[in-house]
Structure formats: structure tokens, C-alpha cells
Amino acid sequence: MNTALRIDTHQHILPPEYAEWMHAKGIRPGGVDLPAWSEPAARAFMDDHGIQTGILSLSTPGVWFGDDTEARGWARQINEFSAEVVRGRPDRFGFFATLTLPDVAGALTEARYALDTLHADGIVLLANNDGRYLGDPGFAPLLEFLHDREAVVFIHPGELPAPPVPGIPTFTADFLLDTTRTALSLILTGAMDKYPGIKFVLAHAGGFVPYIASRIMLTIFTTNTDVRQSEPTDRQDAEGDPLAVLKQFYYDIALSASPSALPSLLAVADPDHITYGSDFPFAPPAAVGLINSQYENYPLDPTLRTAIDRGNCETLFPRLKQ
Structure with a gap:
């Protein structure tokens, strides 16, 4: 096991009352059963996998199911629960605050409260x-607000x-396409140019983004x-590379640190924009251990490995800098 004091940007929280709500709705996120979560179990997992700090976030499906008032209540409850966990062990945990999109007004209110009062480390947004x-x-x-606050998102x-394909869990491929679609949405609508203050972290190595x-x-x-006919812009580096926009994103390596996935990511991402991720507890410890083994045996420059494990996150989250 790698003994690096990793910072895990892709670790989930499941407050007990939220879990009960999901069970009552019969929701299986990504087509799998809802896993159990507790703070002691999370700390034990991190101790076993060389993780010093986990940045907690709520996974899909979030809190919005068509009722804005209901979503606002759940977002506040989840964010206050998460903040309490962090207050107890700020060295071991951080959190990305849950918002209420597509309810923008509620999202703005909750983002202000989470960042200013609860001191969230950033924001989590679903791709769609x-x-x-x-x-x-x-x-x-919302993007303008997060840009002004230079937030980590x-x-x-x-x-x-779209309807799922029978017999294929949606986490297998649909999740990767969802991330890819939203990255393209941000690029093609000009949002990456308009809101450069936002530090977007794409889950699972950006889905299909590096490969395509x-x-x-x-x-x-x-x-x-404009891009096709103009001189190099923010989307293009000094040599006119339109793919420079892809280097603006951060990418976590949760379930994506295999010998087949890493080469594509390393060919596209800025080395300073790659972070460690586990996807606990949706990824069981045994699966994380397997992916970690592949990652630890991949021939990376030691400086880059240290940056992925911790250094790049110390830039994103200065309070965690050792």
C-alpha cells in the first residue's frame, strides 16, 4: 500500500436520514444498491488506503426531485451534517456543498450559506x-457567483x-458520458472562457473527455x-492548440487509474490539474485497493505522483497544506 498522505477529492457522504429517504424512494444510484456510510468506517477506509483527508460530497441523485422547497430543506440539512463532520476532524475531512439545481435561486442562497457560514471547501454539482x-x-x-468566489466545483x-439500457448499470458507461456531455457544454457555450475563476474538477478522469x-x-x-477564424484565445495556447481548454479542467482518478485509462488522461490534462479519488463508499474497499495497486505500479515520475496524491490538492485547498 502506498503510504502517501493522500487528499481524496472523490469521496462520498451518506447522512443516515438522507439514506432513509433514498431507500423510501427505491433509488439505486448508478444502478447499484445504496452503500452504508459512517464516519468511523470512512476513517478506517482512509487509514487502509493512505488517505489523510477525504473531501466529502453527496453523490447522484442529489436532492432535487421537482420540489424546490423540499430540495432546499434537504440541501441545508446535508450541508450542516457534512460541516459538523468536518468540524470534528478538519484534518481528516472536508466537504463540497450540495446545491439545488435546477433551482438557481435556491442554489445561490445555499452556496452563499455553505461557503460563508459553513466554510465548505467547494461545491458539488451534478453534470445534468x-x-x-x-x-x-x-x-x-450561479456560475458567475462561483467564478467571483473562485470556487472549487x-x-x-x-x-x-434518457432511458437506461436494460441489464447495464448506469455507472458503467452512462456516468462517463454524462460527465463528457457537461464538459462539452461548458466549452461550447463559452462558459470556460467566461468563468475562469471556477476550478472545475471532473470526476472519473473526465469520463470520455481525454479519449475523445x-x-x-x-x-x-x-x-x-470565432475559435476557427481568430487568433489564439483563452482556449488556445501560444501554438494555437484549441485543446488547451481541456487543461483548464481538473480531473480526479477515481476508478480511472488503470494502465488503459491513465495514458489518455496524462496526454490531455495539465499535470498540476490531476487529483487522487477513491469513490468510497460506492466503490467498495476491495475495488479501490485493486485500482490503487494499478496506479501505484504505473511508471509515473515520482514528482508527478506526489502532486496527484497531495500537492495539487494543497493548491486547491490551502487549509490542508502541510
Whole structure:
């Protein structure tokens, strides 16, 4: 086991009352049973996997099910529960605050409260919210606020706005497509240019983003006249590379540190923008151990490995800097 004091940007929390709510609704996130969670179990898991601090977040399906008032109540309850966990062990935990999208007014209210009163380390947003991806113009007031606050925003996939394929759990491939869709939405709507203060962290190595980087480049040129005909912009580096926009994203390696996935990620991502992730407790400890073994045996430069394990997160979350 790697003994690095990792910072885990992809670790989930399941407050007991929220878990009961999900069970009552019969929801199986990603097509799997809802796992159990407790703070002692999370700390034991981290101790076994070289993780010093886990940044906790609520996973899909979030809190919005068509009722804004209900969603606002649950978001507040979950964020206060998470903040209490962090207050007890600020060295071991942080948290990304849950919001109420597509309810933008509620999301703005909760984001202010979470950041200013609860001192959240950032915000978690689902890739799509009632079928609307994050570049949707209606979400602009929230993105502008998060840009002004220079917030860290963890983007987690959810269920696609389409029927699932029978027999295939949605976490297997649909989740990766959901993340990819929202990354493209942010790029093609110009949100990445308009709101550079936001530090977007894409779950699971960005879904399919690294693997389809050339298709993204083609899409930029065929759908955005300004990029195609202009001098290099914020989306292009000094050599006119339109894929420089992909280096603006951060990427966690949760369930994505395999010998097949890492080369694509390393070819696309800025080395300073890759973070460690476990996906506990949705990924059981045995699965995390297997992925960690692959990651630890992958021939990475030691400086880069240290940056992924901890250093890049110390930049994102200065309070955790040793």
C-alpha cells in the first residue's frame, strides 16, 4: 500500500436520514444498491488506503426531485451534517456543498450559506440537472457567483436524461458520458472562457473527455466560428492548440487509474490539474485497493505522483497544506 498522505477529492457522504429517504424512494444510484456510510468506517477506509483527508460530497441523485422547497430543506440539512463532520476532524475531512439545481435561486442562497457560514471547501454539482447541462444559459447566475468566489466545483455524473439500457448499470458507461456531455457544454457555450475563476474538477478522469480529445477539437472548429477564424484565445495556447481548454479542467482518478485509462488522461490534462479519488463508499474497499495497486505500479515520475496524491490538492485547498 502506498503510504502517501493522500487528499481524496472523490469521496462520498451518506447522512443516515438522507439514506432513509433514498431507500423510501427505491433509488439505486448508478444502478447499484445504496452503500452504508459512517464516519468511523470512512476513517478506517482512509487509514487502509493512505488517505489523510477525504473531501466529502453527496453523490447522484442529489436532492432535487421537482420540489424546490423540499430540495432546499434537504440541501441545508446535508450541508450542516457534512460541516459538523468536518468540524470534528478538519484534518481528516472536508466537504463540497450540495446545491439545488435546477433551482438557481435556491442554489445561490445555499452556496452563499455553505461557503460563508459553513466554510465548505467547494461545491458539488451534478453534470445534468433535470436534463440541463452546466453550460445552460439559465445556470449563468450561479456560475458567475462561483467564478467571483473562485470556487472549487466538483462535477459528479448522474443519470442520463434518457432511458437506461436494460441489464447495464448506469455507472458503467452512462456516468462517463454524462460527465463528457457537461464538459462539452461548458466549452461550447463559452462558459470556460467566461468563468475562469471556477476550478472545475471532473470526476472519473473526465469520463470520455481525454479519449475523445481529437473529436472535441473537431467539434470546436466546426461549431465555433470565432475559435476557427481568430487568433489564439483563452482556449488556445501560444501554438494555437484549441485543446488547451481541456487543461483548464481538473480531473480526479477515481476508478480511472488503470494502465488503459491513465495514458489518455496524462496526454490531455495539465499535470498540476490531476487529483487522487477513491469513490468510497460506492466503490467498495476491495475495488479501490485493486485500482490503487494499478496506479501505484504505473511508471509515473515520482514528482508527478506526489502532486496527484497531495500537492495539487494543497493548491486547491490551502487549509490542508502541510
